[in-house]
Amino acid sequence: MSAAPAIVPPGGTIGILGGGQLGRMLALAAARLGLKCHIYSPEEDAPAFQVAAAHTRGSFDDIAALEGFARACDVVTFEFENVPAETIERIGPVFPSAATLRITQDRFEEKSFVNALGLKTAPFRKVDGPADGSGILKTRRLGYDGKGQAKVADAREIAAAYARFHSAPCILEGFVDFAFEASVIAARGRDGAFAAYDPPENLHENHILRRSTVPSRLSAAQVAEAKDIARKIADALDYVGVLAVELFVARDGQLLVNEIAPRVHNSGHWTIEACAISQFEQHIRAVAGWPLGDASRHSDAAMENLIGDEVAAWRKLAANGGALHLYGKSEIRAGRKMGHVTWLKGSRG
Ligand SMILES: Nc1ncnc2c1ncn2[C@@H]1O[C@H](COP(=O)(O)OP(=O)(O)O)[C@@H](O)[C@H]1O
Ligand SMILES: [Mg+2]
Structure with a gap:
């Protein structure tokens, strides 16, 4: 280094x-x-x-x-x-560092790290062969958008899913009957300065983010707790840049850490329109060694992904008052994120 x-x-x-x-x-x-x-x-x-x-x-x-x-x-x-x-x-x-990547690339290492900070996750354990139990079997590495995950009810289903994952090292995670999902997008500068965005509430469909909404249903105390979780994680990693912490909001109000994304995050796209300084600019500022910008939110917002051929409606979407973002992907594929639309409060048609 x-x-x-x-x-x-x-x-x-x-x-x-x-x-x-x-x-x-x-x-x-x-x-x-x-x-x-x-x-x-x-x-x-x-x-x-x-x-x-x-x-x-x-x-x-x-x-x-x-x-x-x-x-x-x-x-x-x-x-x-x-x-x-x-x-x-x-x-x-x-930036962020190789040490950060080592932890966040492996679900077992990541959740162990989070627990060691005194933060809660769903219960989990390693699976490297035949095992009993129920919940969600997840490959430790390389999963995204629900890939490398299977809901399992018993030893037979674990064995079948494990075989489908080509016997890759896995974790078995307890199924969380959450009230809803949320995330904190936050930035840490090279000087240790910290700035967190208001946590959005996230709705997934088929394991892919469908919609992020701010404000969320989190209470003020939960918002403060969520930001604190992100700060603890960022400080412990001596993090530089933007990170996202995905949360399950349990029915009893507890915040469980689902996963850490060591990068800008889909659930933070609304910051482009609803904040003076977006998650993208914030990340650039952090890695360039500049002062962080103001992460406060000036508008309520909802962001929806355009997945697969939903993007074919671009003309209609361009006319209905939202901020349309298209990613310039020439090939439309099922489940592929092709663009998104952000509506600020009051402009939703
Ligand atoms: N333990 C769990 N209990 C309930 N739902 C879960 C659990 N783990 C994952 N999910 C659902 O699947 C989605 C994707 O899982 P996640 O672990 O975040 O993997 P990915 O890397 O694919 O985003 C989550 O956002 C959540 O909706
Ligand atoms: Mg996730």
């Missing part, structure tokens, strides 16, 4: 590993601050390439290409958390 990089002044270049919609929105936010982005992605036509000053097409195990990319950037960050931690270590300095 090299020394901490200098503060990136306007005109400098932020390297972003991953070229999806998150990278695209990061690059757009960076541009507003006079910063350039250089995107690294294996994809041929990555959504972020279209809006960035530079891009490199390469795989995440091509160390020579990654090192060349890192040399061309003043600081490197990522929008895709499955870049191998060893790679991050090799090309450092990267």
Whole structure:
């Protein structure tokens, strides 16, 4: 690991590993601050390439290409958390750190880390072979949008799901009959400054985020507790950048940590319209070593994802008063996030 990089002044270049919609929105936010982005992605036509000053097409195990990319950037960050931690270590300095990635890439390590901070999660245990019990079997690594997860009721179902996951190391997690889901999106600067957004309430359909709404049904005390959870996690990781903490809000009001995303998050897209400084600009500020911006919310908002062919309604959506975001993905696939719409309160048609 090299020394901490200098503060990136306007005109400098932020390297972003991953070229999806998150990278695209990061690059757009960076541009507003006079910063350039250089995107690294294996994809041929990555959504972020279209809006960035530079891009490199390469795989995440091509160390020579990654090192060349890192040399061309003043600081490197990522929008895709499955870049191998060893790679991050090799090309450092990267924000958030390789140590953070090591923890958040593995559900067992992540939940153990959260519990060690005195924060609650659903009960969980390792599964590396035949096991009994019920709940949700999840692969420890590489899951997203519900991939690598199965609801299981007994030993037979665990065995079947485990086989479907090619015997990858798993955890068995207790099923939480939550009242609703929420998330905290927060930022920590290089100087340790902390800023959290108002936690949205999140509705998932088929394990994919459908809608995020602010304000949520959380009480003021729960909002404070949620922000405190994010702060404890961020401080313990010596985190730099934006992170999201997904929460289950139990029927008795307890907040359980579901997972940590070491990056900007889909449930924070509404911050573009409803806050002076969006999660994307906040992340850029943090990794560039700039002061964090004001995370306060000036409007109530609802964000809805456009998934798969829902994006075909773009013309109608463009006319109905929401802020339409399209990610520039040429191919529509079922379950693929193609765009989103944010409505500010009062403008919903
Ligand atoms: N233990 C659980 N109890 C109830 N619902 C769960 C549980 N774990 C996951 N889910 C549901 O599945 C969604 C996706 O699971 P999550 O663990 O966040 O994985 P992913 O990495 O796919 O987002 C959650 O947001 C929640 O709706
Ligand atoms: Mg999740």
